Amino acid sequence: MGLVTGSASFMRFTIEGELPENFWDFVAERVVAHSFVDIDDNMEEYSIGWVSVANMFDSEFAYSSYAAGDYVVLTMRADERKVSPAVLKKFTMKEEERIKQEKQLSKLARSVRLEIKERVRAELVRKSAPVPAVYDLCWNLAEGTLLFFSTSKKAMLQLEELFRETFDLSIILQIPWTTALHLVDEDLVAGLDELRPAILI
């Protein structure tokens, strides 16, 4: 979140690649094709896609809500069924004990324990409610830049993949070095590579 309300944290990206002709038709088609699909009522473990910045339950984009002036504004939503390691450990141990008692065994083979753990995990995942995470973005079409309202590395990787799949375009994180290449005077560009850390004392 952050684009619409409250305080915000964001990273900046540069978009690489050519925008297609009939850009807004392209966006309309692609955003809907990669919109978020709810998994509350099925057994899927994970779902990721676009929703409206105004409403995380709106994945139909009435009124073309992804368009704001010369900007594309979207929220990336990722829902995931998660099981905490402590919960998984507890139920795995419980199941191991049950099987040992049932089969009158003092120990279980490693392969059996792995199989139990995987089965227990699958059961717990199915029972858990999907945890939603939402991250806004704002794409400046004129500048070819994007603000992504999160500083999470995991969310950044998810964004890079979803953005590429949706728009066939890459996004490159802006760091001081790339910003320097972009902003430095032309006659100084060649010298940038030679810069070494300065001692400030």
Next chain:
Amino acid sequence: MDLVDLIQEKHFLGQEFLAWLWFKAEERGGNVDVPGMGDILVAFEKHMLLEYGEGEETEKVICRGLQTELREARAGLGLGKKPEQARIRFARGDYEFNVTLTAATLEFRNVKLPKTVEGADEGDDPESMEGRILERIGLFEQLTEIVNELFRMFINIRASKAWPDELLKIRTWAALGLEH
């Protein structure tokens, strides 16, 4: 070179930018004259993270001050530590922004935007929503533009023959932090 290596190898640029900006802000009592923009108020406040060393040998120190001169952080700078994160207040005209900038990737954290008259319109219809979003985008972009222009000033000094003189001034200023 991939991005992760670039971030690590060129990490010093972000750190030096923050140190330079701090020096520059104090050089003229909080104002920095930015070409094309005029005077921008730049105030370092509340929170700073300093780093010393590289790789596994890195030490980090958090310094906090309340609207003060961040004395401990200044002293840390004088001892050779470099700023890794800083809470900065920028003001241009009537607008004031607060942000924590990070050195490695120049992330903008916990950004506080200025309050505006238009912001009072809380209608939920699509037009009001689009208006509010465009207004917020405009403010975010004003902030990124200020930081970009300051970074442009820095890199054009850093990569030029003017750097040794500027570095000397920074060192003198950093050393003053140890005396107070």
